[in-house]
Amino acid sequence: MKILFWNCRGIGNFKTKLTLKNLCLSHNPDLVFLAEPMIIPDMIKTNFWCALNLKLFVVNNRENHITSLWGLCSPGLDPSILAISNQHISISLSMENKNLNVCAVYAHTNHVNRRSMWLDIQVDLLATQRPWCCIGDFNATLGTDECRSATLPSRASTNEFLSFINSSTLVNISTPGAQFTWTNKRRGNALIEKKLDTSLYCKRLIKEHWHTDVIGSPMFILIQKLKRLKKELKHWNYNVFGNIHQMVKMAKANMDTIQSSINEFGTDEALLDQEALAQNELLKALIWKRVGDSILSEQNDIADHVQQFYTNLFGSPNLTSTNALIQSVIPELVSDADNLFLTMLPSSEEIKQAVFSMSGDSSPGPDGFGGYFYQQCWDIVHLDMCKSVK
Incomplete structure (x- = not known):
């Protein structure tokens, strides 16, 4: 609509x-x-x-x-x-x-x-x-x-x-x-x-699709609810924001029209302002990733490129050998009480603090949801989130 x-x-x-x-x-x-x-x-x-x-x-x-x-x-x-x-x-x-x-x-x-x-x-x-x-x-x-x-x-x-x-x-x-x-x-x-x-x-749309019965472990329940909600939000996103590919075509056509007018009639303040606005709209509409001299426009290609980039950046061969160097030079400074505190399950309030300390505009995780979603819908998803962590 x-x-x-x-x-x-x-x-x-x-x-x-x-x-x-x-x-x-x-x-x-x-x-x-x-x-x-x-x-x-x-x-x-x-x-x-x-x-x-x-x-x-x-x-x-x-x-x-x-x-x-x-x-x-x-x-x-x-x-x-x-x-x-x-x-x-x-x-x-x-x-x-x-x-x-x-x-x-x-x-x-x-x-x-x-x-x-x-x-x-x-x-x-x-x-x-x-x-x-x-x-x-x-x-x-x-x-x-x-x-x-x-x-x-x-x-x-x-x-x-x-x-x-x-x-x-x-x-x-x-x-x-x-x-x-x-x-x-x-x-x-x-x-x-x-x-x-x-x-x-x-947020009633999220609430309606979140409060559905799912049987399984807390982590399984959370994952299944996110999958179901993601499907509904995709449909909602298309109805609200429309076909983004068509928006790119329209932005390009508008840009071409303005630049043709500049070529034909020369530059003036009004046309230059229109060109600046059109360029801004085109940049907002475009979703692409440049790799060398080529441009990736397909979502799967972009996803594969990003995954490969960070795999190469952070991945390294895990070569280890057994030795007692650490035990011989580092004394035991962590008591049993300290160890119990460090390994205890986080409270619901600690989980909430961790979620709200995230940047709302951060890249979404493997589930496709970013920090902004969890922060805005915490009153709906917090129980399942806390159970899955604990």
């Missing part, structure tokens, strides 16, 4: 309509949410939505004010409305025999007025056990790394947003593209840039 959220800041003008048309024709989204349309829905003719293969099915409730959030979907879908407020819309729908709940958000700019929205969404999340996706303009940042300005972002706003995510067992989805999604378009010290648009998903 593809979901498009766009703060269009006025859907009534021709330029915005054309941009929306290009977005829909390029990505063919199943759901579209428009924030700040700035007009009443009746001002857009039905045939415009039909041309985009969309239909308007819901707007938010702002009582006597113009609606600030519209929901559209492909004609074949029939979403059910779970909740509507002045800052969010929650829906439920079925697609390809899969059930999903979606919460679209256009939050108030004042963090005090957002407090009621946090509570409303949490009620929606608890009302059903289906997988959830929360997407939209939350008008809040998760930390200083999501804001670039002369002043720090509001601590109260950040803490309340983080508290909402943690208490709702939501996970922030990292997205490609621009680092900041909003700017006040000023210059110098007055410039403010923030990442206000966020996508969140509920």
Whole structure:
């Protein structure tokens, strides 16, 4: 399923309509949410939505004010409305025999007025056990790394947003593209840039597939659960992020178009900026490994090369001979009590500390899961993890 959220800041003008048309024709989204349309829905003719293969099915409730959030979907879908407020819309729908709940958000700019929205969404999340996706303009940042300005972002706003995510067992989805999604378009010290648009998903998918009965030793149980979950997450990843190979083709085509324009019309600031952005997008899309003068693009070739590299780096013949040199020159400094302490099984807290001391961005292990997964889902996987270690 593809979901498009766009703060269009006025859907009534021709330029915005054309941009929306290009977005829909390029990505063919199943759901579209428009924030700040700035007009009443009746001002857009039905045939415009039909041309985009969309239909308007819901707007938010702002009582006597113009609606600030519209929901559209492909004609074949029939979403059910779970909740509507002045800052969010929650829906439920079925697609390809899969059930999903979606919460679209256009939050108030004042963090005090957002407090009621946090509570409303949490009620929606608890009302059903289906997988959830929360997407939209939350008008809040998760930390200083999501804001670039002369002043720090509001601590109260950040803490309340983080508290909402943690208490709702939501996970922030990292997205490609621009680092900041909003700017006040000023210059110098007055410039403010923030990442206000966020996508969140509920860890319920992991919880549902993790709590399945597996018979065997603790290590066998852990391995089997990871294998099952990996299969489900692969399917989810494809549905969320799409075909990465097609993304590479699109990034290359965009790069070629911009460079052709530079060759034809000469260089100017706008084209150079576009070229820099296109190069960045292409680098993000490409997954390859250079070996000498050749490039490996197949995953199996890359995996074999990496394995062989570290085998050659750390592998060495294990040549040993028996002698009593160590026993004769090194006294016994480890007492029986010390030896018992060193060989005792680690506690659950020690295992947790070891997991959380890992870098979240470290390379995944043989199971395919990196440190970030275990840290974010510790509340779900910790029992099986601790049993397998002990």
